[in-house]
Structures are given as structure tokens and as C-alpha cells.
Amino acid sequence: MPYPSKFLSIPSPGRAPVPAPHPTATPRPSTVPSAPPVPHEDPNRVPFARGLAAYGDRVALITPTGQLSYRELAERVAATAERLGPVRRLVLLAGANQADALITYLAALSAGHPALLVPGDNESTLRSLTEAYSPDVVARPDARGTWTLDERHPESAHVLHPDLALLLSTSGSTGSPKLVRLSHENVQANAESIAAYLDITDTDRAATTLPMHYCYGLSVLHSHLLRGAGLILTERSVSEAAFWEEFRAGRGTSLAGVPYTFDLLDRVGFERMELPHLRRVTQAGGRLAPQRVARYAELGRSSGWQLFVMYGQTEATARMAYLPPHLAAERPEAVGVPIPGGSFRLRPVDGHGPDTGELVYSGPNVMLGYAESPADLALGRTVEELRTGDIARRAPDGLYEIVGRRSRFAKILGLRIDPQRVESLLEQRGVTAYCAGDGEALAVAALGETGDQARIRRLVAQECGLPPRAVRVRVLARLPRLATGKPDYEAVRRLTRPADEEAPCPGQDLRRLYAEILDHADVTEDSSFVGLGGDSLCYVEMSLRLEEALGHLPADWHRRTIRELRAVAAPATEGTQGAADGEGGREPRRAPPPPGLRRTLRAWTSPESWRTRRTLETGIALRAIGIVLIVGSHIQLFEIKGFAHVLICAAGYNFARFQLTDAVRRERVRHMWRGIARIAVPSMAWITGAVLLTDFYDPANAVLLNSLLSPGNDRFDRAYWFVEALVHFLVVLAALMAVPLLDRLERRYAFGVPLALTAIGLVGRYDLLDLAPARPHLSPTVVFWLFTLGWAAARAGTVRQRALLTAVPLLTVPGLFQDQPLRTGIVIVGLGLLIWVPVLPSLRPLNALAGVLASSSLYIYLTHYQVYPYLQEDFPLTALFASLLVGIGYSTVVTRVTRRVRWL
Structure with missing residues (x-):
């Protein structure tokens, strides 16, 4: 670069005192004009970015760390604009739904510096556009997360057209050098138009559900800042429970989404949520199926909010048409009418009738043109109207419908x-x-x-x-x-x-x-x-x-x-x-x-390999160590018991991680049943062989119902209690999760549900209903609480929650094994590791060995009863290794068969 880099930190709410929540957070009727009272005499500035202070102490930004008023936001924008300097420069900004990114962006708009927005989470795109356009300033967070301005050129290295305000990509995050050139008038006009037809007021609060670098997400920021409304700045997905906590706490009124967002809303049970302040839901970014439009329109009608289906392109700054919400249920296939200030015409296309053609849009939000190299930044307007490339028809009721895509x-x-x-x-x-x-x-x-x-x-x-x-x-x-x-x-x-x-x-x-x-x-x-x-x-x-x-x-x-x-x-x-x-x-x-x-x-x-340090997940380590100690204790090589109960807890931990996914209820339940089959079928196959070839097992063992149907004989009556308990737990939980209400409760209270089940399971732990057999610590009803404790451990996200879970085994494990303090201690320590320590230090060869043992642990447990009795007396150590090898072999066979049988 021709000039040395100079880094300047950006005024950040993370380093300045965060104001307390505004005491007048209750929505009140709007008493402010529809746009900030800023004159338009300077064409090289975006008016709404300059007029932020006009809204005074109204809440502008709600962040995870606090709130900023419009007055405070304007001060920080002004401070950053001063650092950018009076000479217009090209500012490349790593887009993010964070206060620092928004402040820098508004500073560029207010001071007339053209902004090039790129995805902040895509390093390759940021690098490729930096190389392609050689920006004068790069605004992005450093390695510590502190936002900085990297001044690459004290004055612009480019000729920048006076009208140029914003550069956006039309190709997602591919890093293509083809950009859309937008003017100050484009940005202001489209914001005013959107705010008008959505009827945004200063009492509105919108969540940032879409990326800032995406024109739709950016238009949400523009239109709400224009009217003095609040923005709930979040980088969370609508699929996360924490997003909805932030949305409710921020008294969110507006939600924006692309079609995929609505897929996620369906998964998380949006139609059943209580969102008392929600006023409107907007949809753009692609076609939403008409039946879904109609369904959401009816949902909004019954819940007190409006659905706005919108149509636009980056080349039109964001928006060209919208479907009035009262027509969404009756005309869900239409994109609607032009936005205020815009108009459509149909350009004839061969093969289509007179009422159908390429949709052409005109309005003050139509781009200046494209840029494919830095030289294009000097160009003025090269486009007067926008040929959308969409084939449309105008219906008799005046609504436009998209029927195809010409390109x-x-x-x-x-x-x-x-x-x-x-x-x-x-x-x-x-x-x-x-x-x-x-x-x-x-x-x-x-x-x-x-x-x-x-x-x-x-x-x-x-x-x-x-x-x-x-x-x-x-x-x-x-x-x-x-x-x-x-x-x-x-x-x-x-x-x-x-x-x-x-x-x-x-x-x-x-x-x-x-x-x-x-x-x-x-x-x-x-x-x-x-x-x-x-x-x-x-x-x-x-x-x-x-x-x-x-x-x-x-x-x-x-x-x-x-x-x-x-x-x-x-x-x-x-x-x-x-x-x-x-x-x-x-x-x-x-x-x-x-x-x-x-x-x-x-x-x-x-x-x-011994010099290569690795880490090993605690759950994997426990499974590997546990199966060796379980088999060795059965052979009586040593007497170290308790790991089977630790592995029950680990099974609950894995249940929460792999079975309780974000998929829709039907798919999630189907996944649970498939998981049950992958455990039960190989187990029943092996045990059936043992029943037929030996005299040690009751037929009830083969169907994993021994604890319910038969006490068995003295030696092997409860040999497979672990597998039975695991399958019983999974079957019951799969049936419960198939109930819509319980499915919704689990998604909403991810930690509370397993904690409540643990409390219920403690009734069985102490056998208050007198359901346990002679050896209660092997009964499914007695150990169920260990399974749910592992489930809760996987959901624990705070120190307080983990401390609460730690107290449970400390208080309830003593007495489970009567006079066996070592066994009690092993279970408590194992559960503590699972709750508090996600990974353990390891070495590559240890990882390889642990991987074999852990992935085969279920099958080693199944098969070792048919191996070690023949070697136990004379060759106990050989019995251990033989038991491990046979189990690993059975694991290999099951894996190969499973991959050929799709339903498993």
C-alpha cells in the first residue's frame, strides 16, 4: 500500500458507560415527523443519518449490554465521522449486527464517504473485495474484537462520483467484484417509501434478523432510523430461545424474514408464541409459497399483527413492491403494488401475451448502475430504469404477479x-x-x-x-x-x-x-x-x-x-x-x-504421535475408560465399579445433543425412533443368540423386557439391565416428544424440562412407589434420574445451572450402593466431570485408542458375557482383551450392516 496503515479505535458502547434502560419504555403515540428535520440541500449526505439527534432521548439501539438513545447515537456517529475526516474516502465495512458496525456505517453516510458493505463473517470475501477495490479505510474488528479504522490512504486513491453513497454486492457472499452503486437519494428515498407503507412510527422496535450487508437487512435499519424507531441489535438466529428472550425484553414490534426464516419459525413453534408487542411481520428475499403466505396472514389476523409480503432487488436499493396486508390471505400469489414513488411497466417478451412481459421498474431508488472495478466509482448514473429480469403479469385487480424469471x-x-x-x-x-x-x-x-x-x-x-x-x-x-x-x-x-x-x-x-x-x-x-x-x-x-x-x-x-x-x-x-x-x-x-x-x-x-498434543471429549473418555473397567470388574481382575451408572448419565447427555435437534417435531421423533432401533435391534439379535445357545438367559432378555416380565436366574438375571434401561428411557421419551404440547415445552424450557424430570426421577431413586426389584440400583425406575441429569447437563449454559446439577449427585448418590464408598465416589466424580469439564488433555494415540473403545462400548458390553466366562479362571487378562476384541468386531459388523439398511 502507498501509505502506512494507521489504526484508530472506534467509539464503542462496549468501552463507554452504557445507560440504564429508559424509564419511559412503554410505547406512546408518535409525536415526531415522518423523517428527521434535516435539509436536503447537500446532495452528498444521507439526511436521516445526519438527523439522528432530532429524536433526543428516544431509545435508538437495544444491545445485549444496554441501550443507546438517539442523542448518544448521534454523538458517537459524529465522533466517528470526525475520525473519517472531511475528505471523501472509500470505506470498506465488515457488516455485523453490532453497535460499532452500525455507528461506523452511519458516520460514513452522514459525512458523505461511500461505504462498501461486505459480510463480516466471511474472511475470503472481505479479502477479495479489499484486493479488488483497494478501499481507503477498512473498518472491522481486530483479533481482540475491538473495532478499528485501518486508514490505508490519507486521501482517496479513487475518483469518487459525488452521488455515490453505498456499494452492495448482489451475489451473496461470493466475493464477486460486481457491485451495485447506490446514491444518497436512493438510500433516503427507499427508506422513506418503506417507512410510509409499513407505517413505521417512533414507538416501533425492530429486531435485526437479517445480515447488515444484505439489502433487506439494511433496509430495516434505514426505515426505522428514519422514523426514530428502536433497533434490537442481535446476531442470534430466530431458532434460538435467547433471541425470543431478547425480542420480548426489547418489546419488539417488527420481525423481518426471508423464506428460510419462516422455515425456522415453523420449527420453533412461532404460531404459539406470546409476543404482545408484535405489530408486523415482513417477508422478502425470495418467493414464499402462496399457501404459507395465506397461513401466516391468517395467523397474523388472529394474533393482532400484519403480514407484509414484499418484492425487491438490490438494484432498487431494496424494495419495489408490497402486498397490502388485507390482501395477503386472498391474493397470496401476488407481489402487490409499486411502493410509494415507484411505478411498473411490462416490456413485451416473445412467447407471452399482451398482459405479460418483463417487469420494468422506475423510481428514485433505482441504482446509479453497476461497478466492476475501481474505475467505475467515478461514473454517474448509467441506468434510468430497472429491468428486473422477472416475467410478470398485471391482474385485473391491479396487482402484479411474478410468473417466471427471464434470466x-x-x-x-x-x-x-x-x-x-x-x-x-x-x-x-x-x-x-x-x-x-x-x-x-x-x-x-x-x-x-x-x-x-x-x-x-x-x-x-x-x-x-x-x-x-x-x-x-x-x-x-x-x-x-x-x-x-x-x-x-x-x-x-x-x-x-x-x-x-x-x-x-x-x-x-x-x-x-x-x-x-x-x-x-x-x-x-x-x-x-x-x-x-x-x-x-x-x-x-x-x-x-x-x-x-x-x-x-x-x-x-x-x-x-x-x-x-x-x-x-x-x-x-x-x-x-x-x-x-x-x-x-x-x-x-x-x-x-x-x-x-x-x-x-x-x-x-x-x-x-506421542509428541502431538490433543484434547479428548470427556464423554468419549468416560465411555472408553468405563467399558474397560466394567468388563475388568466382571472378570474380577479388579473391583472398580460405578461406571455403568456414569454411562447412563452420559447417555442422557448424548440424547440431548443428538436426538433433541432443531428439526420439526415429526422429523425429530422419527430420528429418535431410528436411534432406538440402532441400539435395540443389534442388542436383541445378539441376546437372542445367547438365549438359544446357552441356559443362562430368560427369553425376556431377548426382547429387553426382563426387568418387567421375568426375574431370571441368579447369575445373569440382570446382565443386560443397562441396555434395557437405556431402551426403555428412549422409548418413553420418544413417545412423550411426539405430543405437540410436550415438544413445545421442551423447546421453550430446554434446561427446565430435564431438571423437572430429574426431580420426578428422584421419586424412583428412593423407590417411594416400591417398584424396584431385589437389586434396586439396577432398576430402570431407580436410575432414570441419572439419564435426565445428563440431559440437563447438556443444556446447562450458566455456572449457576451447573452448580445446581452438581448438588444433585452430591446429595442423592450416597446410599444408592449401600456400603460401597469407592463406587459412590466414582459416580459422583464422573458426573462432575461430565457437568463441568467438556474436554480433557490427551495425546493422539490415546485418542485413537479411546475412539475404538468408546465407539464400540455398547457392543463390548453386549458380547463380553459370552466371552470372559471361558477364560476367566485361568487367563483373566486374556479374557479382558478377548472381550474387547470380540465387541469391537461385532461393532464393525453392525456398522456395515446398518449402512446398508436405510431405516437403521
Whole structure:
């Protein structure tokens, strides 16, 4: 760079005193004008950004740390504008729903500095646009999270047109250098128009549910700041309970979402939420199915809020049309009428009638034009009206309807195909899909089961008049979307291509790893372990292999997408062992083989491996150590008991992590039953063989009902109590979670529900109902509280909650095993580790060994009763190793069979 960098910290609410909540938080009638009283005589400024102080002590921002009034916001904006200086410079801003980012953005608008907004969470996009446009100032947080202004040029290195105010990308987070050039008039006019038709007042408060760098999310900020309304700044997803706590505490009145947001709202039970201050819900960013529009419109009508369906493009600053809420239920297929100040016309298109054509928009919010290089920043207006590329018709009632997308038309084998019409056709047949042209084939990604693929291909081929070979279909568990929630059509093309045609792409080997271990053919960058149905049986292998591939894993890796995992792991792998996905010009690393015996032996005999420090999840360590001590104690090599009860708690911990996902109730319950089958079927198969070939077991053992139907004989009457208890717990909980009310309660009170069940389970712990047999500590009714305690431990998010859980075993475990203080102590310590210590220090060879033992622990437990009795007397140590090896072998067989039987 031609000038040395100069870093200036940004005035931040995180370092300045945060004011107490305003005492007059109750909404009151608006007494302020519709826009700040700022003159428009300076065309190089955005008026609403300059007029913030006009709203005085009204609440402007509600952040996780407190509130800012408009007066305080204006002071901080002015201070930052002063630091940006009087000379216009190009400011690249890492967008984030945080006070510092918003203050810097408003400072640029108010002082006339053109702002280039980029995704703050995408380092590659930020880097590529910095290289492409060489901004004069880069505003972003440093490594400590403190926002700074990196002044790269004291004066602008570019010629900046006087009208230029804002640069936005139309390509999501791909880092494309093609940007939309927006003027000060564009920004102000669109904000005024949106505020007018939404009737935003100074009593409104909107949550930032969408990214700041996305034109829709940005328009929410603009329109509310224009009217002196409040903004609830949050980076949480609507799928998180904490978001709704913030929304209620902030007295939220407005909620904005793209179609994917509404998918999440359905999952979290939005229709049953109590949101007393909610006034409006807005939807844009893609087409929402008409039936869902009608459903949400009726929901709003009965709940006291209005649904606004809107239509827009970045090239129009944000918005071009809206559907009046009173028409949403009756005309859900329409995009509505032009926004105030705008107008439409239909440009004739070959093959369409007189009332249908390309939708062309005119208005003061139409962009100046595009920029593809820094030289384009000097250009003035190059576009007078916006050709949207959408094919529309004007209905007799005056409402506009989008019927297709001109740029998406594909010519396949000489036929002109409209992918959007194909999507609508499939939607009418109950299939949700994304379609895109790809050369001489139509690519279709659809939600469904593997068996639906042929049916969808036939349906599309018949309706489009294409031969089946020209239709490529891939059924997925989740359709690919961009960061904005819009369909990712490039991913649709890539995912539907044959394996030998697919171009290498970042993370491809990680997707193969997920596909191999979870036996899924529909793994995408947005897939997660939990989302693909992963459970505790394959969790160990996946976590160890991912750690090998990425270097380190975050604690919640099982819920993160592959894309997020690569982003988190990139700093740890860059420059050392190479990125796991082959970025940086290195050859992609091949994923390591599964943790089997051969690999474990190599790990133990490799000197380098002992110098490689690792961490090991506490749950995995407990399973590995526990199964060795359980088998060894049964063989009487030593007398260290208690780990079976620790593993009951660990099972509850894993139940919360892998079974209670964010999926809709039906899918979640189906996942639970599949998990039960993966435990019960191999167990029943093995025990049935033991019943038939030996005299030690009652037939009730084979169906896992011995504790209910038969006392059995003296020696092995309760041999499989652990498996029985686990299956019984899971069956009962799956049945309970199938009840809509209980499902909603669990989602809303994620920690409270298992805590309440633990309290109920203590009734069984002390056998107050006299249900336990002769050995009560082996009864499902007695140990149920341990399972729910593990469930609660997985949900505990604060020190207070963990301390409460720690008190439970300290008070209730003593006396469970009568005069066995060592056993009591082991259980208390094991539960304490699970509650407080997520990972333990380890070494690579120890991880490999623990991985084998932990992933095979259930099968070792099942099989060791048929192994060690034959070796126990003369060769006790051999009996231990033989029991472990047979269990590992059975685990391998079950895993291979399971991957061929889809319902398991």
C-alpha cells in the first residue's frame, strides 16, 4: 500500500458507560415527523443519518449490554465521522449486527464517504473485495474484537462520483467484484417509501434478523432510523430461545424474514408464541409459497399483527413492491403494488401475451448502475430504469404477479424451459425443489427420500417434454441456500452432476467424510452432523476424524455446518498442515482412515504421535475408560465399579445433543425412533443368540423386557439391565416428544424440562412407589434420574445451572450402593466431570485408542458375557482383551450392516 496503515479505535458502547434502560419504555403515540428535520440541500449526505439527534432521548439501539438513545447515537456517529475526516474516502465495512458496525456505517453516510458493505463473517470475501477495490479505510474488528479504522490512504486513491453513497454486492457472499452503486437519494428515498407503507412510527422496535450487508437487512435499519424507531441489535438466529428472550425484553414490534426464516419459525413453534408487542411481520428475499403466505396472514389476523409480503432487488436499493396486508390471505400469489414513488411497466417478451412481459421498474431508488472495478466509482448514473429480469403479469385487480424469471430460462435440447415454472409444478405435487439449467440438462435438487428420485425425474421429464436423461435429480435433506437464505442455484448444478464431472471445490473431502460415516449421499456445505441424523454411535468416529482433518474442533461442532467448521478451523491449519479443503494452493489432505485396530497400533508405535498434543471429549473418555473397567470388574481382575451408572448419565447427555435437534417435531421423533432401533435391534439379535445357545438367559432378555416380565436366574438375571434401561428411557421419551404440547415445552424450557424430570426421577431413586426389584440400583425406575441429569447437563449454559446439577449427585448418590464408598465416589466424580469439564488433555494415540473403545462400548458390553466366562479362571487378562476384541468386531459388523439398511 502507498501509505502506512494507521489504526484508530472506534467509539464503542462496549468501552463507554452504557445507560440504564429508559424509564419511559412503554410505547406512546408518535409525536415526531415522518423523517428527521434535516435539509436536503447537500446532495452528498444521507439526511436521516445526519438527523439522528432530532429524536433526543428516544431509545435508538437495544444491545445485549444496554441501550443507546438517539442523542448518544448521534454523538458517537459524529465522533466517528470526525475520525473519517472531511475528505471523501472509500470505506470498506465488515457488516455485523453490532453497535460499532452500525455507528461506523452511519458516520460514513452522514459525512458523505461511500461505504462498501461486505459480510463480516466471511474472511475470503472481505479479502477479495479489499484486493479488488483497494478501499481507503477498512473498518472491522481486530483479533481482540475491538473495532478499528485501518486508514490505508490519507486521501482517496479513487475518483469518487459525488452521488455515490453505498456499494452492495448482489451475489451473496461470493466475493464477486460486481457491485451495485447506490446514491444518497436512493438510500433516503427507499427508506422513506418503506417507512410510509409499513407505517413505521417512533414507538416501533425492530429486531435485526437479517445480515447488515444484505439489502433487506439494511433496509430495516434505514426505515426505522428514519422514523426514530428502536433497533434490537442481535446476531442470534430466530431458532434460538435467547433471541425470543431478547425480542420480548426489547418489546419488539417488527420481525423481518426471508423464506428460510419462516422455515425456522415453523420449527420453533412461532404460531404459539406470546409476543404482545408484535405489530408486523415482513417477508422478502425470495418467493414464499402462496399457501404459507395465506397461513401466516391468517395467523397474523388472529394474533393482532400484519403480514407484509414484499418484492425487491438490490438494484432498487431494496424494495419495489408490497402486498397490502388485507390482501395477503386472498391474493397470496401476488407481489402487490409499486411502493410509494415507484411505478411498473411490462416490456413485451416473445412467447407471452399482451398482459405479460418483463417487469420494468422506475423510481428514485433505482441504482446509479453497476461497478466492476475501481474505475467505475467515478461514473454517474448509467441506468434510468430497472429491468428486473422477472416475467410478470398485471391482474385485473391491479396487482402484479411474478410468473417466471427471464434470466433463468434454459434452452435444453432445443426446448425453452422455465426452471421457476418447474419449481411451481413440483410444489403443486407436494415436492419442494430448486431447479436450474446446466448445459443440456435440467438440474433439480428436491427435498425427499432417496426413493423419490426416479418419480421426480419422470414427473419433470413428462411435464417439460424432455427425455429422462436430460433431467438430473438429487434428493436432499436440506436444500442449498446462500448466506442470505436465497436458493443457491450454483450449488444445485454442482450437487446434481455425476461424481466424475463434479469440479473440485473447497471442503469436498469433508463432505465425503460426512457421507461415508453417516451414509448420506446428500451432504452439502450447509449440512451438519446433527442435521444429517448423526447420533452417539457414530459421534466418536466423526469427532476424531474431523479433528485429524481440521486440527481442532469447537465444542458445538456437531451442530455447525461444514462451511462453518472450515471457517473456524482455517486459522489453526493455515500455514502448518494445510487447509483441510485444499485452499491456499495446497493439495487437499486425504481424510484419515477410520479409528480401527490397525490405525490404533500405528498411532501407538509412532514416536511423532506421542509428541502431538490433543484434547479428548470427556464423554468419549468416560465411555472408553468405563467399558474397560466394567468388563475388568466382571472378570474380577479388579473391583472398580460405578461406571455403568456414569454411562447412563452420559447417555442422557448424548440424547440431548443428538436426538433433541432443531428439526420439526415429526422429523425429530422419527430420528429418535431410528436411534432406538440402532441400539435395540443389534442388542436383541445378539441376546437372542445367547438365549438359544446357552441356559443362562430368560427369553425376556431377548426382547429387553426382563426387568418387567421375568426375574431370571441368579447369575445373569440382570446382565443386560443397562441396555434395557437405556431402551426403555428412549422409548418413553420418544413417545412423550411426539405430543405437540410436550415438544413445545421442551423447546421453550430446554434446561427446565430435564431438571423437572430429574426431580420426578428422584421419586424412583428412593423407590417411594416400591417398584424396584431385589437389586434396586439396577432398576430402570431407580436410575432414570441419572439419564435426565445428563440431559440437563447438556443444556446447562450458566455456572449457576451447573452448580445446581452438581448438588444433585452430591446429595442423592450416597446410599444408592449401600456400603460401597469407592463406587459412590466414582459416580459422583464422573458426573462432575461430565457437568463441568467438556474436554480433557490427551495425546493422539490415546485418542485413537479411546475412539475404538468408546465407539464400540455398547457392543463390548453386549458380547463380553459370552466371552470372559471361558477364560476367566485361568487367563483373566486374556479374557479382558478377548472381550474387547470380540465387541469391537461385532461393532464393525453392525456398522456395515446398518449402512446398508436405510431405516437403521
